Amino acid sequence: MSKAADIEIAAVSKVYGTTTAVDAISLKIPAGSYCCLLGPSGCGKTSTLRMIAGHESISSGDVLLGNVNVTDLPPARRGTAMMFQSYALFPHLDLVDNVAFSLKMKGIDKPTRRREAMEMLKLMQLEPYATRRPAQLSGGQQQRVALARALITKPEALLLDEPLSALDPFLKIRMRAELKKLQASLGMTFVHVTHSQEEAMALADLIVVMNDGRIEQAAPPRAVFEKPATAFVARFMGDHNVISGRIVERRANGTVIEVNGGGKFFALGQPPATQETADIAIRTDHVRLRASDSDTLGLTGIITNVEYLGATVKLSVNGAGVEDFTVVIDDADYFAKPVKPGEAVPLSWVEADAIVLGRLGE
The missing domain is CATH 3.40.50.300 (P-loop containing nucleotide triphosphate hydrolases)
Structure with a gap:
C-alpha cells in the first residue's frame, strides 16, 4: 500500500x-x-x-x-x-x-x-x-x-x-x-x-x-x-441536556442563567462579555434522580416518559422553563425506586457536570 x-x-x-x-x-x-x-x-x-x-x-x-x-x-x-x-x-x-x-x-x-x-x-x-x-x-x-x-x-x-x-x-x-x-x-x-x-x-x-x-x-x-463546543453538538450527540437562558450573573468560575420559568442555573465557563444569553449543557447520565447531599445544582420536574433500554432507563422530564430534560440512569437504580409519568421528581447534579457552551462565530 x-x-x-x-x-x-x-x-x-x-x-x-x-x-x-x-x-x-x-x-x-x-x-x-x-x-x-x-x-x-x-x-x-x-x-x-x-x-x-x-x-x-x-x-x-x-x-x-x-x-x-x-x-x-x-x-x-x-x-x-x-x-x-x-x-x-x-x-x-x-x-x-x-x-x-x-x-x-x-x-x-x-x-x-x-x-x-x-x-x-x-x-x-x-x-x-x-x-x-x-x-x-x-x-x-x-x-x-x-x-x-x-x-x-x-x-x-x-x-x-x-x-x-x-x-x-x-x-x-x-x-x-x-x-x-x-x-x-x-x-x-x-x-x-x-x-x-x-x-x-x-x-x-x-x-x-x-x-x-x-x-x-x-x-x-x-x-x-x-465537551461539546456548541449547543448544536450537545443536542446532536444526544448525551447532554441544553438549557438556554438570560445571563443574570457572572462569577469568577462560571455563569448563572435564568430561564423563562424563573429557574436559575449555574454552569462552569464564561461566555463572551457581549453576550446577554447563554446555553449550558448537562450530561444526561450524570443527573441523579432525587436530590443528593453532595449535589449542589438541580431542578424539580414532572416525568413525561420512561424508556427501558436494557442496561439503562431513559427518563424525560419537564420543569418550569425547561422542556424535554433527559435523565439516563442504571436499570438497577431505576427499578430499586421506579417512577411513572406524571410524578414530580427532584433532579440533581454536581457543579462539574454543567458547562457553558460556545457558539459559532465567536
Missing part, C-alpha cells in the same frame, strides 16, 4: 445556484487517521467528501493531499479512492473482474491485474467466492468487494460515503469492527461520512460535526462527547 497522506481543506465552499451547501470550511485530517464527517441530512458532509474525491467541483478554496494541491485534478489523479453508499458493483462481472476493473482501465495486463485482485480478495477473506457474481453474495460480502475494489488502486486516502447504511443492525456492528481493523492494519487515511453518532464514536480518531454547511466541532470522540 502507498503511504498515508494528510488531507487539508482550506476555506472550501460549494455553492449550488443560490444555495451554499458548504460554507468556507477549513480542516486538517492527519495522515493515517480515521476521520468521520458527522451530521444530519443536508449538512454538507457528502458534498465535502465528494469535493475531496474530485467528484464535485469546488466553488472556492483548495484541497491538498500531502503537500500536493489536488483542487483541479480529476479523481483518478488525486491519490484517493471512493467507496459509494450503493457499492456500485458490476452485476455481470465476477468478483475478480469487479475488483480488477480500475486496473483494466489503466491498461494493466490481465495476469497482473487478476493476481492483484486475488490478493485483495484474500485480504477481505473473499478468496473462496472469487468466481461468484455480486448478486450471489450477502450485503456484508458485497461491501467487502467494494472495499477491495477501492483499495486495489493503492490510494493515499480512502473516502467512504455512508458505507454501513444499507446493512442490518447486527451486520453494521460487525462491519464497523472490520473497517476499524482494516484501517489500523493498512495505516491509511480514512474519511467516512455518517449520520450515526454511535458509528462515528466507535470508529473515529477525529469526529467532524457539521451543520448547515459549517464545522461546529472537530475533535477526538471523547472531547466531542464530554
